[in-house]
Amino acid sequence: MLSLLPYYLGQGLRSLRRTPVLTGLMVLSIAMGIGAAMTTLTVRHLLSGDPLPGRSQHIYYPQIDATPSEEPRPNPLDMLDYTTAVDLWRAARADRQALVVDSPVKLQAPDSGEPASMATMLSTTADFFPMFQVPMAWGSGWSAEDDERRARVAVISWDLNQHLFGGTDSTGKMLRIRGSDVRIVGVLAPWRPSPQFYTVAGGRFAQGDTASYYAKPEDVMVPFFTGLQLNAGNFRQFTCWALPERPGHLENSPCVWLQLWVQLDDSAKVAGYRQFMDGYVRQQHELGRIRQTDNVRLPSLMQWLDYNGAVPRDARLQSWLALAFLGICLFNTVGLLLAKFLRRSGEIGVLRALGATRSMVFMQCLVEAALIGLAGGLAGLGLTLLGLWNVRQQPLEYADMVHLDLPMLALTFALAVAATLLAGVLPALRASRIDPALQVKSL
Numbered sequence: 453m454l455s456l457l458p459y460y461l462g463q464g465l466r467s468l469r470r471t472p473v474l475t476g477l478m479v480l481s482i483a484m485g486i487g488a489a490m491t492t493l494t495v496r497h498l499l500s501g502d503p504l505p506g507r508s509q510h511i512y513y514p515q516i517d518a519t520p521s522e523e524p525r526p527n528p529l530d531m532l533d534y535t536t537a538v539d540l541w542r543a544a545r546a547d548r549q550a551l552v553v554d555s556p557v558k559l560q561a562p563d564s565g566e567p568a569s570m571a572t573m574l575s576t577t578a579d580f581f582p583m584f585q586v587p588m589a590w591g592s593g594w595s596a597e598d599d600e601r602r603a604r605v606a607v608i609s610w611d612l613n614q615h616l617f618g619g620t621d622s623t624g625k626m627l628r629i630r631g632s633d634v635r636i637v638g639v640l641a642p643w644r645p646s647p648q649f650y651t652v653a654g655g656r657f658a659q660g661d662t663a664s665y666y667a668k669p670e671d672v673m674v675p676f677f678t679g680l681q682l683n684a685g686n687f688r689q690f691t692c693w694a695l696p697e698r699p700g701h702l703e704n705s706p707c708v709w710l711q712l713w714v715q716l717d718d719s720a721k722v723a724g725y726r727q728f729m730d731g732y733v734r735q736q737h738e739l740g741r742i743r744q745t746d747n748v749r750l751p752s753l754m755q756w757l758d759y760n761g762a763v764p765r766d767a768r769l770q771s772w773l774a775l776a777f778l779g780i781c782l783f784n785t786v787g788l789l790l791a792k793f794l795r796r797s798g799e800i801g802v803l804r805a806l807g808a809t810r811s812m813v814f815m816q817c818l819v820e821a822a823l824i825g826l827a828g829g830l831a832g833l834g835l836t837l838l839g840l841w842n843v844r845q846q847p848l849e850y851a852d853m854v855h856l857d858l859p860m861l862a863l864t865f866a867l868a869v870a871a872t873l874l875a876g877v878l879p880a881l882r883a884s885r886i887d888p889a890l891q892v893k894s895l
Contacts, residue, residue, distance in 0.1 A: 457819070464820035471792060475824065478788045482828025485781030486868045487835025492774040494836070494860050495843060503645040504584065508753040510547075511583070512714050512722065514540060516733060517747035519693050520706075528747050529708045530653040530760070531690040535741070537710040541577065545728045546714035547721065548579040551676045552650050553710050555687045559629045559672060561616040571612065571671035573629070575679025581607075581638075583715050584650065589613075591623035591638035594675055602677045607638035612671040627672065629682050634674060643669055647762045649753060650713060653690065654760070726750050778871065785824075785875040793817055793883035814884040821876025822869055829868030836864060 468475045502508050517528035518536050532540075541551050553575050560568035580586065581593035594605045606627055613622050626633045648667055674682065680703065689696065689707035696705035716722045729748050736742040751759060836856060843854045856864075 460816045460819040461823070463816055464823050467820055468823060474788060474792055478785050478824050479827045479831055481781045481784045481788070482825060482868060482872055483831030483835055485778035485871070486828060486832025486864060487839055488774040489778040489867070490832065490836040490856075490860065490864045491839030491843070492770045493863075494840060494856055495854055496771045497860060498646055498854060502754065503647060503649045503757075504753065507585065510715050510717050511753040512546075512716055512725070512750050513753065513756045514712050514714060514725075514729060515749040515751070516540075516729065516742070517744040518708070518736075518742050520743055521693070522743055525744065525747055528744075528749055529691050531708040532710045532712055533708050534703045534705070534710060536736075537712050539732065540712055540729070543728070543732075545725055547717050548583040548715040550577050550580040550583055550650075550713050551710060552576050552580070552713065553676075553679070553687060554651055554670055555679070555683050557629055557672070557683050557686065559627060562626055562628050562633070564616045566616055568628075573679060573683060574670035574673045575676045575683070576673060577676050579715075580650075580673070583713065584645075587641035587643050589639045589641040590621040591636070593638055593673075599675045599677065602681060603675055604632065604634040604678060605637045605675065606634045607640060607673040608636055609640050609669055609671050610642045611668065613639045629672070629674070632682050634678075634682075640669065645669070647757065649757060649762075651711070652757060652760050652762055653711060722750070782871055782875045785872065786878055789817075789821060789824075789876050789879035790882060793879045810884040814880050817880035817883050818873060818876055821872050821880065824876075825869040825872025826865070828872060829865040832868055833861070833864050 504511060514532070515528040515530075516532060516536050517525060518533045519525070519529065537551055541549055555573055555575070557571055557573040558568050559571050559573075560566060577599050578594055578596045581588075586593070588607075589610060591607070593607055594603060597603075598605055606629075608616075608622070608627065613619060616622070616627075617625065622636050622639055625636050627636055628634075648669065680687075687702055687709060689702055689705070689709045692705065692707040694706035696702060696707060702709050714725065716725055726748075729750065733742055733745050733748055737745050840854050840856055844851050
């Protein structure tokens with residue numbers, strides 16, 4: 453059968469050339485379905501991918517309910533209060549751990565001549581950089597000792613370095629944050645995790661408003677306790693169960709506003725850390741600070757993203773609509789192929805009379821359908837690139853990240869050919885069952 457493949461290809465090409473209008477309609481139908489489906493699937497693939505491939509299964513997000521309510525809650529709040537977060541961090545029971553909180557800040561570079569501007573600042577701890585494999589263009593992150601002594605050091609983003617220092621190595625230079633000078637010890641390489649997983653929280657309460665999950669990384673990063681000093685009064689509380697005595701100063705307030713990430717390299721360490729959390733909650737319950745002793749969670753990174761609905765709802769809906777549109781295009785192609793093959797009933801009857809088997813007729817029709825799928829895939833690729841370009845023009849946080857990578861490119865052609873072959877099975881089967889006697893008799 454394979455030896456006849458060149459013959460089938462030649463016959464298929466000649467058949468397609470004989471009906472250029474019908475061939476063009478089928479190719480256009482497949483191309484439009486593939487273009488719509490692959491554009492939306494590529495966006496969803498980007499938004500729902502693993503932000504830390506090969507490492508996400510070792511990253512966990514501790515949750516403890518410190519609210520004073522006696523009523524049972526189905527889940528803890530999405531963030532931690534200061535006392536709980538710092539206690540867990542200081543216990544150092546994980547392989548690595550990082551406190552995380554972001555805030556708006558006013559900054560400038562004294563020697564750049566640029567005026568002060570508003571930016572975003574991430575206050576975190578030293579393990580943030582190795583735990584999340586943050587790429588560095590120059591310099592490095594700070595040390596654990598810098599965390600403890602509240603060192604005035606900072607790591608800045610690639611974009612901020614381009615803006616303030618023209619893209620040159622700025623390590624060792626000074627940056628002024630709210631009137632205080634800090635020394636730059638590192639500059640990030642271009643880095644855009646998708647989503648920006650380390651600040652994901654509140655997706656359930658925001659009704660799927662996840663635009664901030666795909667924002668660019670913060671402009672400047674400083675040691676956690678240094679950030680609390682530099683930007684005191686400008687941190688936002690996530691949820692409070694009482695009014696803070698000093699709004700914005702949240703160290704000992706009745707609010708949750710911090711996130712803690714831990715790295716646990718094997719299942720035994722995960723079980724051990726969970727036991728440690730349970731023991732900590734029981735201890736704090738005895739001290740009267742924590743009421744809910746059984747509301748403890750330790751989701752992995754991917755579980756946390758799924759829980760918060762990190763994939764925008766409109767991306768999910770558009771994917772289903774695009775696949776439905778592809779299905780409609782396939783049904784249209786089935787009809788066109790069926791009409792095309794049945795119009796050749798006389799030709800097929802003669803072939804059968806001359807000795808062609810049903811399987812040979814079936815394969816010839818299927819190869820012709822595959823050629824249409826290949827042409828539709830090429831045209832669909834062009835429409836996909838056009839669709840992705842259109843997405844990049846939209847005012848979306850993730851618009852500049854949208855591109856067609858090699859796996860999705862391969863999927864485009866595979867889906868086009870497979871879809872057309874599937875659409876061609878019924879018409880090819882119908883053509884192979886044409887009775888040669890009746891067709892020859894009618895000639």
